[in-house]
Amino acid sequence: MGKLMIVNGSPRAPKSNSKLYIQAFLSGWSGAYELYSLTQRRQEDCLASLEQCSDLLLVFPLYTDGLPSGLMAFLQALLAQPPSHPLRVHMAINCGFLEPSQNDVAVDMIRLFCKRGGHSFGACLRISCGEAFPTTPFMAIARRKLRKLASAIAKGRPVQLTASMPLTKRMFLRAAQRYWLGRGRSFGVSEEEMSTLEIEGP
């Protein structure tokens, strides 16, 4: 295969979980690659570089059950200015909730993009508990799956992988509660304040 373009589709790319997942992916990747974050706002450069790439890996969070709007804009631009050859498109999506299947519709949105652009859909990793994964020892599980994704892409195998924390629903709810309370506390915001029912004040 030729060069791999890795696109970080998180709107908070420099501080994103996607960035950590890309780092883990790269620990298993030995081929040539380029890395581009949508927050760099150099979309034209990325579209031009795709001319030299055979494969595209999209790494991004699930946003309101679909693709982040910035990634949708990028894909729209790629449909309008396609490279002169079809790409093999791979993805590693991560969502906050417990069930990896919550990512399924977004995966099919990428499939639809491939069909529209005449690209082929390659390997796919669905990560759940994506917000908290990197803060726990379970990250080893995600790291292993990301290296597996790297090896599948290198071998041209269109695998379907999932990575989730081995937690029951009840354990997940408790862990999520602890996680978010800690995040609030770091801003001096209490559980009661976080639980407000008010939206934009009374």
Place this chain on the structure above:
Amino acid sequence: MDLILTDRHLPSLSLPDNTPVIHVAEQKIAPCVGCFGCWIKTPGRCVIRDDAPAIYPAIARCDRLLVVSRLLLGCYDLPMKRLVERSLPNQQAFIRLHHGESHHVQRAVQPKQLTVVAYGAQDQEERDLFRRWLGRNSLNTLAEDYTILFADSEAQAEELAGKVVRAWVN
């Protein structure tokens, strides 16, 4: 309360005086930056002070919502999708089980009847995908009572929106 969100003008629509119509594509709505400030720093308020903070409380309050939107890759096109993302303050950080799946706890969000007039789908695959997307998203927005009307043209979208509003009035 009724609310209409649209990404195109609907000049032929005749509405009762008090029904707000928001032309979403003309509002200044930046994409969500994923800071979670609306959950952990200023709960219930987005830190980006553009036009979105005037709209998501109205989405929360309404009990009948009509959305008119073009589709892009089986989802709302960008203007409406950005607004959906920026409505995150309507939820809390905390997670509960809903239909056996993990979903966020809602703030003061009225369960609503949602009608979507969707136009611009390129094929049946895109319509099916949009149906699946809305089905999932409705679980996170208390809009499980929803109807989708697909329009083949913008003119037909306007016509369908007119029908929905006439049914509201009667």
